Amino acid sequence: MTxxxxxxxxxxxGDLSASPYADLTPAMTPVQALAESNRCLFCYDAPCxxxxxxxxxxxxxxxxxxxxxxxxAATTILSENIMGGxxxxxxxxxxxxxxxxxxxxxxxxxxxxxxxQRHATDxxxxxxxxxxxxxxxxxxxxxxxxxxxxAGLSCAHRLATLGxxxxxxxxxxxxxxxxxxxxxxxxxxxxxxQREVAFILGVGGITVEHGRKLGAxxxxxxxxxxxxxxxxxxxLGSNNRLGIPGEERAGVEDATAFIERVRQALPxxxxxxxxxxxxxxxxxxxxxxxxxxxxxxxxxxxxxxxxGRAQMGATAWEQELAQTEGVVLKTFAAPKEIGDTTIxxxxxxxxxxxxxxxxxxxxxxxxxxxxxxxxxxxxxxxDGLQVTGGKIAIDESYRTTLAKVWAGGDCVATGEDLTVQxxxxxxxxxxxxxxxxxx
Amino acid sequence: MADLxxxxxxxxxxxxxxxxxxxxxxxxxxxxxxxKAGWGGVVWKTLGEDPPVVNVSSRYGxxxxxxxxxxxxxxxxxxxDRPLAVNLQEIIEVKRDWPDRAMVVSLMATMTETxxxxxxxRIAETGAxxxxxxxxxxxHGMCERGMGSAIGxxxxxxxxxxRWVKNAVNLPVIVKLTxxxxxxxxxxxxxxxxxxxxxxxxxxxxxxVAVDLDAMAPTPVVDGKGSHGGYCGPAVKPIALNMVAEIAxxxxxxxxxxSGIGGITTWRDAAEFLALGxxxxxxxxxAMTYGFKIVEDMIGGLSNWMDEKGYxxxxxxxxxxxxxxxxxxxxxxxxxxxxxxxxxxxxxCGRCHIVCEDTSHQAIRIDQGDGRRVFTVVNEECxxxxxxxxxxPVPDCITMVPEQTDLPYVTWPNDARNPMRVPxxxxx
Numbered sequence: 001m002t003x004x005x006x007x008x009x010x011x012x013x014g015d016l017s018a019s020p021y022a023d024l025t026p027a028m029t030p031v032q033a034l035a036e037s038n039r040c041l042f043c044y045d046a047p048c049x050x051x052x053x054x055x056x057x058x059x060x061x062x063x064x065x066x067x068x069x070x071x072x073a074a075t076t077i078l079s080e081n082i083m084g085g086x087x088x089x090x091x092x093x094x095x096x097x098x099x100x101x102x103x104x105x106x107x108x109x110x111x112x113x114x115x116x117q118r119h120a121t122d123x124x125x126x127x128x129x130x131x132x133x134x135x136x137x138x139x140x141x142x143x144x145x146x147x148x149x150x151a152g153l154s155c156a157h158r159l160a161t162l163g164x165x166x167x168x169x170x171x172x173x174x175x176x177x178x179x180x181x182x183x184x185x186x187x188x189x190x191x192x193x194q195r196e197v198a199f200i201l202g203v204g205g206i207t208v209e210h211g212r213k214l215g216a217x218x219x220x221x222x223x224x225x226x227x228x229x230x231x232x233x234x235x236l237g238s239n240n241r242l243g244i245p246g247e248e249r250a251g252v253e254d255a256t257a258f259i260e261r262v263r264q265a266l267p268x269x270x271x272x273x274x275x276x277x278x279x280x281x282x283x284x285x286x287x288x289x290x291x292x293x294x295x296x297x298x299x300x301x302x303x304x305x306x307x308g309r310a311q312m313g314a315t316a317w318e319q320e321l322a323q324t325e326g327v328v329l330k331t332f333a334a335p336k337e338i339g340d341t342t343i344x345x346x347x348x349x350x351x352x353x354x355x356x357x358x359x360x361x362x363x364x365x366x367x368x369x370x371x372x373x374x375x376x377x378x379x380x381x382x383d384g385l386q387v388t389g390g391k392i393a394i395d396e397s398y399r400t401t402l403a404k405v406w407a408g409g410d411c412v413a414t415g416e417d418l419t420v421q422x423x424x425x426x427x428x429x430x431x432x433x434x435x436x437x438x439x
Numbered sequence: 440m441a442d443l444x445x446x447x448x449x450x451x452x453x454x455x456x457x458x459x460x461x462x463x464x465x466x467x468x469x470x471x472x473x474x475k476a477g478w479g480g481v482v483w484k485t486l487g488e489d490p491p492v493v494n495v496s497s498r499y500g501x502x503x504x505x506x507x508x509x510x511x512x513x514x515x516x517x518x519x520d521r522p523l524a525v526n527l528q529e530i531i532e533v534k535r536d537w538p539d540r541a542m543v544v545s546l547m548a549t550m551t552e553t554x555x556x557x558x559x560x561r562i563a564e565t566g567a568x569x570x571x572x573x574x575x576x577x578x579h580g581m582c583e584r585g586m587g588s589a590i591g592x593x594x595x596x597x598x599x600x601x602r603w604v605k606n607a608v609n610l611p612v613i614v615k616l617t618x619x620x621x622x623x624x625x626x627x628x629x630x631x632x633x634x635x636x637x638x639x640x641x642x643x644x645x646x647x648v649a650v651d652l653d654a655m656a657p658t659p660v661v662d663g664k665g666s667h668g669g670y671c672g673p674a675v676k677p678i679a680l681n682m683v684a685e686i687a688x689x690x691x692x693x694x695x696x697x698s699g700i701g702g703i704t705t706w707r708d709a710a711e712f713l714a715l716g717x718x719x720x721x722x723x724x725x726a727m728t729y730g731f732k733i734v735e736d737m738i739g740g741l742s743n744w745m746d747e748k749g750y751x752x753x754x755x756x757x758x759x760x761x762x763x764x765x766x767x768x769x770x771x772x773x774x775x776x777x778x779x780x781x782x783x784x785x786x787x788c789g790r791c792h793i794v795c796e797d798t799s800h801q802a803i804r805i806d807q808g809d810g811r812r813v814f815t816v817v818n819e820e821c822x823x824x825x826x827x828x829x830x831x832p833v834p835d836c837i838t839m840v841p842e843q844t845d846l847p848y849v850t851w852p853n854d855a856r857n858p859m860r861v862p863x864x865x866x867x
Contacts, residue, residue, distance in 0.1 A: 037505075
């Protein structure tokens with residue numbers, strides 16, 4: 001398979017809107033934020049709050065924007081969701097807060113809660129010298145957090161504010177988890193993930209050790225022995241396979257690995273993409289990879305999903321976005337075999353919830369195939385923990401089956417695998433750990 | 440189609456919408472633009488004796504909602520700062536070119552007959568003025584020189600000035616009243632005694648419109664300091680409506696024509712002033728907020744609404760609500776109205792509930808419906824205060840429904856619950 005040079009020239013030409021790294025939804029201007037914030041009705045016991053996995057007091061923060069109290073707005077958001085900046089950018093608000101906005105009922109257009117959230121938090125994260133949160137008196141307790149992703153950092157931050165000392169162990173070179181490595185740059189433009197990490201760590205009391213991987217130089221047993229509590233926010237470490245012939249060919253790659261390469265590329269040197277790219281899958285990662293491949297210069301990008309649009313994990317908004325960006329969506333087709341420059345599919349049908357092949361096949365040209373058919377827990381280093389349904393088993397207070405060990409984020413089954421859910425898991429687990437340590 | 444032609448104190452205009460004496464009527468350029476836009480008349484910005492006043496820089500302040508909509512507006516600008524002869528010449532030229540529009544000229548002078556009569560004669564001699572409006576109201580600047588509200592706040596002086604001017608010229612005289620008094624009737628009655636052909640009200644309300652929290656000074660800030668100014672715009676409309684109604688329902692002034700002023704922004708505002716007894720209306724802030732074009736919808740909206748309601752002329756509409764303005768003691772104590780929430784229109788914001796719960800009578804219940812909340816008025820607790828219907832963001836979602844009752848109309852003086860009630864037997 002041959003890869004083509006990306007459209008790096010557009011970057012150097014300074015046309016940011018055409019850059020493959022451009023922000024799809026740019027920050028609001030102050031005038032936009034003022035107009036939009038005034039659309040909020042300040043509902044009582046607002047439906048949007050209930051729809052937010054982290055329970056942000058949305059009407060309160062929007063009112064603060066309207067009154068010019070931007071710091072107050074940001075503090076309201078970040079006190080419930082320390083990654084409010086990322087969530088304002090990447091949350092599928094169309095199925096969460098904005099779906100429940102009462103403005104939908106009479107006007108069919110919700111308040112742009114996500115964009116307002118970004119507006120409020122950007123200023124605080126970038127501009128305010130003083131961290132809005134202070135730490136409680138030191139408790140003398142030490143907590144180990146495994147994984148510097150949304151769950152781990154959220155947990156670490158909450159524990160630190162409660163007075164505990166936290167050491168975060170992170171396998172990769174940078175903190176942020178999927179915020180840094182797994183979200184397409186059109187959603188997470190520039191170095192925001194790292195700026196947000198710096199802001200979170202700014203509260204103090206948190207040490208991050210990079211290159212420390214559970215199962216390598218780190219064991220759950222030693223963490224339990226050396227710390228008062230352990231939180232696992234290890235995410236889903238490995239990708240599902242298609243299990244078809246040709247999967248090992250060059251040019252076939254996990255979509256998460258592709259996005260990671262795109263995100264970690266040096267400025268002005270985005271990775272090469274195929275001319276004809278086929279993405280397999282129907283979730284957010286598939287959409288991210290397809291759009292990003294298109295933005296990097298792929299001539300044709302086809303996203304193929306074995307079920308229908310209604311069954312896709314990606315929201316309707318994301319599906320439409322992909323189409324607007326020039327991605328072709330093909331549904332009811334399952335990959336059968338990957339050739340040198342082709343990929344063969346069998347058409348499928350869904351009856352009574354059961355998917356079956358029809359026997360009819362077709363072939364697409366493909367010099368790059370990106371697989372996005374889900375991720376799963378890497379359970380190797382989790383000896384002694386009960387794993388149920390592919391996720392670490394926890395009780396209602398995020399406690400695992402091992403004493404002194406809590407877990408949250410994508411590695412547990414609390415809700416959808418979303419940043420916002422991971423932040424909530426980390427926060428609630430921290431509160432549970434705090435109760436345990438101070439009991 | 441309704442006939443919008445208007446006559447007040449003998450002054451005719453093709454519609455009842457005049458521009459009030461203010462910056463928009465300061466010179467020919469603006470007034471010609473206003474007439475082209477369709478305004479029925481103007482009251483030319485107040486003229487004084489030469490030498491003209493000198494204005495400061497930084498003159499207007501604003502009371503804005505969070506979305507920057509103009510709630511209220513204030514100014515510390517003085518009267519016309521151009522030479523009298525220049526203004527009079529322009530008035531002549533504009534009236535010559537626009538003979539069908541009302542040209543009323545505002546004037547202000549110190550408390551001497553010579554000053555008032557002299558100025559009035561100068562204006563009358565132009566032959567271009569359809570009438571005069573006496574500015575006895577500006578609450579800033581000019582009052583510190585013994586003019587404006589310094590005169591308007593003293594009923595005897597109002598009467599005296601009106602008489603001086605009426606004696607000096609043979610023109611209709613409208614006396615513009617200040618709201619910065621305890622009882623508008625004292626000024627209105629004084630104007631009538633002095634021979635006023637009409638009154639106009641309200642002039643601006645004395646105000647500090649906002650404080651610049653960086654400069655720590657009232658706005659508008661003039662080199663670090665600010666002064667109280669004249670407040671106007673939508674926020675003063677209720678104050679003006681009440682004062683207009685007071686004059687209209689007061690036996691001593693009920694025949695006195697009123698030119699209504701105060702926050703009129705839409706045709707509906709105008710209709711309300713007319714209903715409370717005004718014969719025409721004057722507008723300033725709305726024009727200063729949106730430009731002169733707003734008069735188109737004022738004219739069109741009023742005309743359409745009058746057609747819909749069957750009012751053929753302004754006279755048929757004027758004063759229609761006056762008989763229903765009564766003292767509290769004349770209200771029916773047996774009347775009862777209850778809020779009714781239409782679940783089909785409800786958007787689930789919950790504001791009716793929380794304002795009733797927090798600040799009123801705990802009369803709106805929440806039930807969990809199918810995927811949304813259902814809000815229901817508890818009639819036993821509802822006192823019919825209207826609060827929920829006012830805060831509801833959806834028009835007509837919450838309506839107030841009077842209860843059917845056989846009880847007689849009983850006012851508080853006759854109500855059995857009134858401990859001060861004079862028993863009927865004893866009263867006979």
